[in-house]
Amino acid sequence: GQQVQQSPASLVLQEGENAELQCNFSSTATRLQWFYQHPGGRLVSLFYNPSGTKHTGRLTSTTVTNERRSSLHISSSQTTDSGTYFCAIERSSNTNKVVFGTGTRLQVLP
Amino acid sequence: ExxxxxxxxxxxxxxxxxxxxxxxxxxxxxxMYWYRQDTGHGLRLIHYSYGAGSTEKGDIPDGYKASRPSQENFSLILELATPSQTSVYFCASGDSGLGGFEQYFGPGTRLTVL
Structure with missing residues (x-):
């Protein structure tokens, strides 16, 4: 089945540093999305990015589908960026079955 | 929102x-979707639904049932709860199409089975 690997498992930064989170998946994915989980548990969508590069604010996502990888870049990190970041892949086309990676836990220190 | x-x-x-x-x-x-989240496993799909009256098995359906009586409501049922079902459960809703499969999550339910 579809496997999603994320790295690093955890990351500690000083405020202002940049972060690069990686997501690798085991077969060609038609749909890929990045999620953020607040320390309190709330999950929110960040990017739907099946291919190419997308930006929003200090976040940039780049997906290279034929290389089965995606990255999430956080520039000028802030303490409020702390939390866990997940990438998720639709298991196969148009099934709505989604498989999540195990996440990267980010801690940004003041 | x-x-x-x-x-x-x-x-x-x-x-x-x-x-x-x-x-x-x-x-x-x-x-609509039901996931559970455990340390080291991320989120795992239990059951999901395409609409009222439909339920589909996810990746870990054993020990769980689901019910979708209406567009708005989706329940997860543990008929005989076991300690291994202690977890945090998340519900999500979404639509998929050319624009993707964006999902909106609930706040989670923390279940402890003693």
Missing amino acids: AAVTQSPRNKVAVTGGKVTLSCNQTNNHNN
């Missing part, structure tokens, strides 16, 4: 008891 609510937010149950977790969405989304 999309709204997904879950009840209860916290639940303590006894082994062998019946537990029902409820989810309500006001987004008019066709698809």
